[in-house]
Amino acid sequence: MATKGIIFDLDGVLVFTDRYHYLAWKEMADGIGVYFDEIINNRLRGVSRMASLEIILERYEGAPLSDEDKAKLAEKKNGLYVEYLKEMTPADVTDEVRDTLRELRKRGYKLAIGSSSKNAKFILGRVDLTSYFDAISDGTNIVRSKPDPEVFIKASEFLGLEPGECAVIEDAFAGIDAAKDGGMTGVAIGDAVKYERADYRLNTFSDLLGIFR
Numbered sequence: 001m002a003t004k005g006i007i008f009d010l011d012g013v014l015v016f017t018d019r020y021h022y023l024a025w026k027e028m029a030d031g032i033g034v035y036f037d038e039i040i041n042n043r044l045r046g047v048s049r050m051a052s053l054e055i056i057l058e059r060y061e062g063a064p065l066s067d068e069d070k071a072k073l074a075e076k077k078n079g080l081y082v083e084y085l086k087e088m089t090p091a092d093v094t095d096e097v098r099d100t101l102r103e104l105r106k107r108g109y110k111l112a113i114g115s116s117s118k119n120a121k122f123i124l125g126r127v128d129l130t131s132y133f134d135a136i137s138d139g140t141n142i143v144r145s146k147p148d149p150e151v152f153i154k155a156s157e158f159l160g161l162e163p164g165e166c167a168v169i170e171d172a173f174a175g176i177d178a179a180k181d182g183g184m185t186g187v188a189i190g191d192a193v194k195y196e197r198a199d200y201r202l203n204t205f206s207d208l209l210g211i212f213r
Contacts, residue, residue, distance in 0.1 A: 001164040003185060003212060006104060007137075007155045010115040012045070012171035012190055013205075015092055015127055020084035025056060028077040034059050045172055045191075048116060048145035049074050082119060088126040100206045101132045109212060110134045112155040114168060116145045135159050147174040149182025156184070169208070173197075187211065 011017050022041045029036035034056060044052040053074050057065070065073075105111060111133050113120055118139035124130045135158030137151050144150045149163075156166045168179035171190035176197050179186040188198035189205065200211055 001162070003109070003165060003167045005110040005112060005156060005159045005161045005166040006208075006212065007112045007114040007152055007159075007166055007168045007179075007184070008133075009168070009170045009172070009175050010113055010117060010120050010123060010138075013169055014097055014129065015088070015123060017085065017088070017123065018045075020081055020087075023084055024077050024081035025052070027080050028073060029056055031076070032060065032062060032073070047174075048139075049078065049118075051145065053077070078119075082122065085119060085123060085126060088123065090128040093127045093129060094205075096204070096206050098129075098132075100208055101129075103209055104212060105132065107212065110159045110161065112137060112159050112166075114152045114155040115139070116142070116151055146172070147177035147181065149178040149184075152178055152182045152184060156182075167199075167212070169202075 008014055021044070022038065025041065025044070026036050036056060040056065043055050050070070053070060101111060112135040113124070113133050115138045120138035121136060135155055137155035137158055141154055142150045152168055153163060156163050163183040167185035167187055168175065169187045169189060170176050170179060171192050173192060173195050176186040176188055176192050176195050180197050186198045187200045187202065188195055189202040192198060193201040202208065
């Protein structure tokens with residue numbers, strides 16, 4: 001089945017917000033006396049907010065936390081994160097990314113975002129990328145995070161395409177799993193190029209133009 005739509009993960013593919021996630025989680029963790037470092041932070045990549053919190057709380061030794069307490073901690077982290085995101089500008093997206101997206105659209109491909117982040121639309125607005133996409137599927141319209149394929153399945157529905165007509169660009173193993181389990185072509189960039197389940201591997205973002213002609 002020919003590819004008609006291309007779905008992009010956001011963080012680690014189009015923009016890089018790892019630093020902001022790390023700073024926000026660390027500030028939250030410091031507030032409850034939990035040790036947090038870059039190694040622990042790496043375990044959170046591609047993981048939902050509440051699942052990330054549970055990983056951080058593995059080192060928590062304080063009074064038992066209720067579900068309400070945990071929800072407040074997650075919300076605190078998100079508030080801190082959003083404040084950090086306000087530092088983002090269009091300069092955080094490379095010319096290579098913009099030029100490649102523009103060329104893919106010119107070639108007739110439908111483009112979508114497939115991100116577990118509930119802040120995806122805010123980030124896209126900050127970096128002036130919203131207009132490049134025909135659809136956005138994010139954490140506000142799913143109940144299951146990657147490696148479940150829900151976010152990508154929704155994106156294909158928003159594009160009016162079958163899953164088999166879509167390719168997914170991902171930098172995380174869990175994202176490639178989600179793409180493949182959803183019946184889509186998995187294109188790896190960044191850390192995911194080491195994953196054997198990927199159908200294609202990119203050395204640089206513009207390599208997409210050699211795959212999707």
